Amino acid sequence: MSAQPTGRRTVAAAAGGVLALVLTACGSSSVPDHSSMPGMAGMSRTATPGNSATTVPASSDPAMGGMDGMGGMDGMGGMDGMGAMATGDGLSAAKDGYRLKAATTRLPAGKAAGYRFTIMGPDGRPVTAFAVDQTERLHFYAIRTDLTGFQHLHPTMTADGTWTAGLAALQPGTWRLYASFTPATGAGKGQDFVLSTTATVPGTAMAKPLPRAAATATVDGYTVTVHGELMAGMAHTFTVALSKDGKPVTDLQPYLDAYAHLTAFHAGDQAFAHLHPQTKVDGNHGGPALTFHTELPQPGDWRLFLQFQTAGTLHTTALTLHAD
Structure with a gap:
């Protein structure tokens, strides 16, 4: 960097x-x-290679753990105490007053889709000022719970703070979606954040072993x-x-x-x-x-x-x- x-x-x-x-x-x-x-x-x-793939219903994916993928959740993993690191573990939708607010918890299977989200600030308003990190104001990642289907994208933001990530076709299952950013103003100015939430892609998931x-x-x-x-x-x-x-x-x-x-x-x-x-x-x-x-x-x-x-x-x- x-x-x-x-x-x-x-x-x-x-x-x-x-x-x-x-x-x-x-x-x-x-x-x-x-x-x-497509479109990327x-x-x-x-994607990770598959050996003896197992058929499991998408709804039974263990990574869901009762999480509906809504941005208002403060903790998405049992990783308490890791917040002292620059980026933490990325398993929470909220940290230090900043929150990843997603427009949906479901995405279509087998076709490209635009995933919309907003970064809410400690003042309850959408964040619109972001520092540039590695030439981009925000880095977005998507990966399925079996760690396949990796995507690294750079979404576009409208004036009101709404980001849209152009995801390529997703396979059925549960996906975790990450936003990596650094506020340019406000309470978190200069601090690195990685927030994430989940989304479900309907259908039968073919889980691939790591x-x-x-x-x-x-x-x-x-x-x-x-x-x-x-x-x-x-x-x-x-x-x-x-x-x-x-x-x-x-x-x-x-x-x-x-x-x-x-x-x-x-x-x-x-x-x-x-x-x-x-x-x-x-x-x-x-x-x-x-x-x-x-x-x-x-x-x-x-x-x-x-x-x-x-x-x-x-x-x-x-x-x-x-x-x-």
Whole structure:
């Protein structure tokens, strides 16, 4: 990230226990890339591969847990006490007086849809002033409870503070929808927030098991490799390396003011973590090694989605890593 908000810089500087992970490019395991989402020029979508999928009714998805997806709920996960982190775990629709208010709790299956929502401020009014973070005023994410169907979008906002995210076709099941933003004015000025809520897509959900932890993943001929161990509950640096045809990649182009964007979701409760890029951007020749600052709120398996750009094309790959 070329210009981090003040809150993120403060956390990165104050956090102790830096862990350096040294990477080499070796081996690969294929992760299919589902690209060319309708109406999403330049975006790629990566879903986890399915093995022996199980048919379950969408309404029985365990992530619903009685949550109707309305923005007025203060807590959506049993992660109390994590609010001291810059972004928390992202499992609440409200924090410090800010609230994610969704226009609907249901989305159509199998077709693109516009998801409308508003960020309400401590004064009870819609927030309309947002700081720019990685070239955007708000980052929006969607993922199903089995951690498939990842989408990273940049919605548009009208003058009254209503945002619309153009979601690509969703499969049946329960989806968690996240808004990441930094208010430019008001009580939360300069503070990073990640708020989320859920929505149901009707139909029979084909739940896909989480792929086992692996240090490598491939997409569009590129191999992403990580070595080392992730640690939860502490700040540390995390490095990834990219190669193609056995050779280091050195032609990465800036994407959102960085050479890559890395988002992680915790298996089971979908806790959110954004791994902030540290590698300085210098033209269209990034790589092969990229460093990220990370703070994973809890141990367990995490599904990581790495996005990077070469020759004007955005690539998205996914891999599962375990944090101790």
